[in-house]
Amino acid sequence: MSQTPSETAGATAAEVDPADAERFAEYAAPERLVSTEWVAAHLDDPQVVVVESDEDVLLYEVGHIPGAVKLDWHTDLNDAVLRDYVSPEALARLLGERGIGRGTTVVLYGDKSNWWATYALWVLSLYGHEDVRIMDGGRDLWIAEGREMTREAPARAAVDYPVVERDDRTLRAFRDDVLAHLGTGPLVDVRSPEEFSGERTTAPAYPEEGALRAGHIPSAQNVPWGKAVREDGTFRSRAELEAIYLDGAGLRAGGDVIAYCRIGERSSHTWFVLTHLLGLEGVRNYDGSWTEWGSLVGVPIVQGAEPGQAPAVRR
């Protein structure tokens, strides 16, 4: 019998370091971020499992933080047959094998400004894993600071992770949710301006795949995900983020934002920023995203740089 998230939460979380608490205090949920210093000081903490999650399936093997385990967004977190995340049973097996228990403090980091690390965080959040954090600056900052990397596989004993139901209603939006949302709530499209306007269906320099039509969902504001980070991969200050998302894109607290991109990975990054750094409530990630919307029959699409009007939709 599976358990709901609240029934299995518990176990003491790893301490928040006072220096980190001060550094991240300006964010809505400062406990969601840790610094590279914090990670370096907690490599032997039995309460903590450091997890690398990258775009490239082989990058972890090239070198990783000592003791860190690997979660691949594609081969580990996505079901091999269904277009969906792995089942509760598969997730329990996966995390247990990695030495992660329900009460473990999971610290995620990865390449490309934590793009894929935030995706993994969002998937773990669907499963209600309570204490999951991001190492600010990700893999590149750790390397830039000259910190230790290894190719050695970690020796971490497997533990039991409970079979927990996934909550697909709170943090996740499906296409029908987006249709119902049109004209009533804000949408944020975090893809590149070229994908938003309809010049192309994939990110610049990425392969063309998966969508039959180009453009964006009507009324969506275009805020490319990478705007949320600085050159060194760390998150921008709260004031800068507010200028981008609240003043710039007009998002508001309680606005029930739905974020999307191409397959829901870049929008996981924005979901993290809106939810945990700016503290907006009710933000959902539409992981079907453009590879679904751009191939659905009859749904409204707008091309060009302007958001466009949300049409009356036949339901």
Place this chain on the structure above:
Amino acid sequence: MTLTAGLQRAVDDFQAVAEPDRLQLLLEFADELPALPARYAEHPDLLERVAECQSPVFLFVEVDDAVHVHATAPEEAPTTRGFASILAQGLEGATPEEALAVPADMPRLLGLDRAVSPLRLRGMAGMLGRIQRQIRERLAERA
């Protein structure tokens, strides 16, 4: 449609190890990707970008009596480097006819579907297709 001797060796090597170890083998190939000869390193305009790959990978094919593939991809894209290295090593010294006879679905023979995913293997098929097109172009230039 047959593999070159070099590609057959690579396929045999991958098939000889268990699935989890195939990633390590791919990493070895990635580590072995030779640096570009200076004449290409100084002339990035000669290199063709492979648009099917997520990471920037550039390649150039020389044809004399045999085929020589030169490729470069960033250190932080080891999967792409590994694919490029398998193709560069596996096609090195083959005749143009042998290289053109390599079937388009050759990447599937490596047995990396589960370890790497078919999505990522598509990038390797894209590289192979571009290499074969460049071979045809080089042959046409000579004719």
